[in-house]
Amino acid sequence: GENVEQHPSTLSVQEGDSAVIKCTYSDSASNYFPWYKQELGKRPQLIIDIRSNVGEKKDQRIAVTLNKTAKHFSLHITETQPEDSAVYFCAAVGFQKLVFGTGTRLLVSP
Amino acid sequence: DGGITQSPKYLFRKEGQNVTLSCEQNLNHDAMYWYRQDPGQGLRLIYYSQIVNDFQKGDIAEGYSVSREKKESFPLTVTSAQKNPTAFYLCASAKEAKQPQHFGDGTRLSIL
Numbered sequence: 001g002e003n004v005e006q007h008p009s010t011l012s013v014q015e016g017d018s019a020v021i022k023c024t025y026s027d028s029a030s031n032y033f034p035w036y037k038q039e040l041g042k043r044p045q046l047i048i049d050i051r052s053n054v055g056e057k058k059d060q061r062i063a064v065t066l067n068k069t070a071k072h073f074s075l076h077i078t079e080t081q082p083e084d085s086a087v088y089f090c091a092a093v094g095f096q097k098l099v100f101g102t103g104t105r106l107l108v109s110p
Numbered sequence: 111d112g113g114i115t116q117s118p119k120y121l122f123r124k125e126g127q128n129v130t131l132s133c134e135q136n137l138n139h140d141a142m143y144w145y146r147q148d149p150g151q152g153l154r155l156i157y158y159s160q161i162v163n164d165f166q167k168g169d170i171a172e173g174y175s176v177s178r179e180k181k182e183s184f185p186l187t188v189t190s191a192q193k194n195p196t197a198f199y200l201c202a203s204a205k206e207a208k209q210p211q212h213f214g215d216g217t218r219l220s221i222l
Contacts, residue, residue, distance in 0.1 A: 032208040043200065043213040044153070089152060096160060096207045097143070097168070102152040 002027040002094030006101030013080050014109055021104045023090035024072040032093040033073050035064060038103075039086045047088075048075070080108045113137065116201050116214035122222045123188065123195055131186045131217045133201035142184035143202040143211065146170060153200065159184055160207065188219065196220050 003026040013019050025033075034049035050057045050064045050073065057064050061080075066073040073092075077084055085108045090101040114135045123129045133142065141160050145153040155168030159178040173192025178184055184203075188195045198218050202211040 034210055043215050045213070046210045049210060093208050096166070097155060097158055098207075098211060100153045 002030055002092055002099040004090060004092050004099050004101045006090050006104060008104060009102065010105045010107070012107045012109065015080060015082060017080055019077045019080050019084070019106055019108075021075045021088055021090070021106075022072060023074070023092075023101050024070075025092040025099075026071065027092070027094055028068075028071065030092040030094060033064070033066060034091050034098070035075050036089045036091070036100075037086045038089065044089060077106075080106075082108050082110050084108050114201060114203055114212055114214035116199075116217050118217060119215065121217055121219045123219060124222050126190045128187055128189050129195075129219070131188070131199055131201075131219070133184045133186065133214060134182055135184075135203045135212075136182060137203055137205075137212065138181070139203035139205050139212075140181070141204045141206055141209075142178065143204075144168075144174075144176065144184070144186045145200045145202065147198040147200060147216075156186065156199075 006023045031052035036044035037047045038044040048062050048064050050066050061078045063076040087103045087105050089103050091098045117132045143158045144156040154170050156174050157176040159165040162181050165178050175187045198216050200216045201214045204211045
């Protein structure tokens with residue numbers, strides 16, 4: 001089945017810096033890759049997703065890149081703000097279900 | 111306003127007791143999912159259902175049971191066989207497997 005690895009587990013940046021979170025997946029048949037943001041005690045919320053027919057997608061300060069050959073995808077956050085502090089999860093669709101990475105705790109210091 | 115409703119928000123279980131967590135959605139989604147999240151951990155799949163009257167075990171199904179008698183509802187029962195039930199339980203739904211999942215606000219279960 002699908003296996004998703006996510007790095008780093010924690011990431012500390014200064015406000016205004018960029019943050020990059022990386023994930024790798026194992027199933028070459030996977031073709032849908034969402035990213036979720038979860039604030040403490042709250043529900044995960046979808047922030048961006050990408051399908052395997054594109055290599056990059058942007059939404060304001062957030063972008064996701066996908067390298068199908070290497071089976072890895074990354075989340076890029078530019079001009080980070082304190083409200084970006086949260087846990088971020090990547091995921092990949094295996095057979096009938098999403099498989100989540102273990103999460104990255106992002107801390108943005110003012 | 112469409113969405114997913116989980117209840118209760120907090121639940122306490124006594125020794126040897128079964129408890130049921132409710133999950134209802136009005137998004138007309140076919141697929142529904144139950145996840146368990148332990149402190150500082152990721153989401154682990156308990157059970158999922160792609161269609162009414164059908165469901166599949168996830169990665170950690172032991173000690174749990176589900177039903178899917180209606181499209182809108184996917185209740186999770188935590189049985190007495192689950193020896194370590196304390197966790198945050200999240201329900202999600204999606205139009206189908208390769209579509210975005212929408213999550214409920216979760217139920218926090220503790221042992222008395």
